[in-house]
Amino acid sequence: MKQCKSIRQLQQVHAYTITTGALPLNPLPILNTILLTLTTLIPNNSTSSLTYALSLFHSIANPNTFSYNNLIRIHTLNSSPFSALRQFATLRRLSIPPDFHTFPFALKACSLLPSSTCSISIVLSLHSQAFKFGFLADPFSVNTLICVYSLHRRVHDAHKLFDESSHRDVVSYNAMVHGFLKIGDITRARELFDEMPERDSVSWGTMIAGYSHAKLCSEAIDLFNEMIGLGVRPDNIALVNVLSACAQTGELEQGRIVHDYITRNRIRIDSYLATGLVDLYAKCGWLETARDVFESSNDKNVFTWNAMLVGLAIHGKGSVLLDYFSRMIAAGVKPDGVTFLGILVGCSHAGLVDEARRLFNEMESMYGVSREHKHYGCMVDMLGRAGFLEEAAEMMKQMPSGGDVFAWGGLLGGCRIHGNVEVAKKAAQQIMEIKPEDGGVYSVMANIYAHTEQWDDLVKIRRSLGANRRADKIIGFSSVRLDDIN
Numbered sequence: 001m002k003q004c005k006s007i008r009q010l011q012q013v014h015a016y017t018i019t020t021g022a023l024p025l026n027p028l029p030i031l032n033t034i035l036l037t038l039t040t041l042i043p044n045n046s047t048s049s050l051t052y053a054l055s056l057f058h059s060i061a062n063p064n065t066f067s068y069n070n071l072i073r074i075h076t077l078n079s080s081p082f083s084a085l086r087q088f089a090t091l092r093r094l095s096i097p098p099d100f101h102t103f104p105f106a107l108k109a110c111s112l113l114p115s116s117t118c119s120i121s122i123v124l125s126l127h128s129q130a131f132k133f134g135f136l137a138d139p140f141s142v143n144t145l146i147c148v149y150s151l152h153r154r155v156h157d158a159h160k161l162f163d164e165s166s167h168r169d170v171v172s173y174n175a176m177v178h179g180f181l182k183i184g185d186i187t188r189a190r191e192l193f194d195e196m197p198e199r200d201s202v203s204w205g206t207m208i209a210g211y212s213h214a215k216l217c218s219e220a221i222d223l224f225n226e227m228i229g230l231g232v233r234p235d236n237i238a239l240v241n242v243l244s245a246c247a248q249t250g251e252l253e254q255g256r257i258v259h260d261y262i263t264r265n266r267i268r269i270d271s272y273l274a275t276g277l278v279d280l281y282a283k284c285g286w287l288e289t290a291r292d293v294f295e296s297s298n299d300k301n302v303f304t305w306n307a308m309l310v311g312l313a314i315h316g317k318g319s320v321l322l323d324y325f326s327r328m329i330a331a332g333v334k335p336d337g338v339t340f341l342g343i344l345v346g347c348s349h350a351g352l353v354d355e356a357r358r359l360f361n362e363m364e365s366m367y368g369v370s371r372e373h374k375h376y377g378c379m380v381d382m383l384g385r386a387g388f389l390e391e392a393a394e395m396m397k398q399m400p401s402g403g404d405v406f407a408w409g410g411l412l413g414g415c416r417i418h419g420n421v422e423v424a425k426k427a428a429q430q431i432m433e434i435k436p437e438d439g440g441v442y443s444v445m446a447n448i449y450a451h452t453e454q455w456d457d458l459v460k461i462r463r464s465l466g467a468n469r470r471a472d473k474i475i476g477f478s479s480v481r482l483d484d485i486n
Helices: 007-019 028-041 049-057 065-076 081-093 100-110 117-132 141-153 157-162 170-182 186-195 200-214 217-229 236-249 252-263 272-285 287-294 302-314 318-330 337-350 353-367 373-386 389-398 404-417 421-434 440-450 457-468
Strands: none
Touching: 049 065, 049 287, 049 440, 065 081, 065 272, 065 421, 081 100, 100 141, 100 217, 117 141, 117 200, 141 157, 141 170, 157 170, 157 373, 186 200, 186 440, 200 236, 217 236, 217 252, 217 353, 236 272, 252 272, 252 353, 272 302, 287 302, 302 318, 302 337, 318 337, 353 373, 373 404, 373 457, 389 404, 389 421, 404 421, 404 440
């Protein structure tokens, strides 16, 4: 049975044992073997497989700890944590003794629970029971408990357990590093990383991901290079995150080195690696290379499509972007909010106002994607630039909970282009109320008044800027890499 490669094969073997009479009067060992094999085969959210597992379990007259352990695990693999924990509660109610696998399986179910007071109370209860039964001497139980505490941002509890453990291993350290990164304590995470007596690819990948997510891109790239220099083979988490760091900082050459490493080591480019490579090349201006990577990938998900769409958008390829969006829908990939943000930005850069209006109106009705502030803001900015100021102002009224500073800023920018003083005054007033420290709005209004020769208003706005000590104009800056020097 353990050689079965699919649920169907397992069911065929089960049927054979019944029809040939090979199933004994006490079928517990065979049924337990089938349950165990199911844990390696069951796909997520497979209702039919879960139904089969439950039918097997309920056919056992007196299920033992092994049976319950596998049923708990099957429910967890099927993303049904509450059902898994109900099975654990039944095991305890029937006074069936847990073993070294019971608590890790139940705690694994807790890792799928949403963070809440109720979830933490369940974890604390399991922790106390594991202590009562003496399983805190088991490294597997302790490591799982540290992981669950870290996932639920109870890093203090996780670290206390970590300090008290006499069986710290690479799994324990990885869980703690991830826990500190999850609460944004990069310094403590790195200290713990440096203390590790042994590191695996997960250790390096976790730390690199932490740096990348915290926008500490140089640190992420340096750590990746150190990892490669020590001969540690990176996993896909490390590769994706170092590509993200390269994309954020425009480190094209470093990104190409990573791509070359992937090619030389024959690492399969899955949807996440393809997404990272497309994002890198698009943001660094190598749009055609980004398209080549995209087209050569046989494993695309919504993130891969979004990376390509956003890349086309920032390069002003509006018509090509709409063609790719049509291909995305034809491929059966469901768009999300990022998809439409990329489309609206692309349409704005290419001046495709009618297409943007149509897709904005179809977001919810046709594609089931909720409109957010950023989508309204993008439309307002585009309509303002195109001179449809009244329509842009009307759209501001439709925004949930009112417009934000970015949407009003987009409207103000349109007013500056087209010289609409009245709408500009309203937009400026809204920005000043939302973000009074933004001195840029005073400069924009001063330019508008100067352009329309309203000198008295120009003097007033300059005096207002001088009187508002909180206002400060943010100085724009950019960097250009020449001959490997910023």
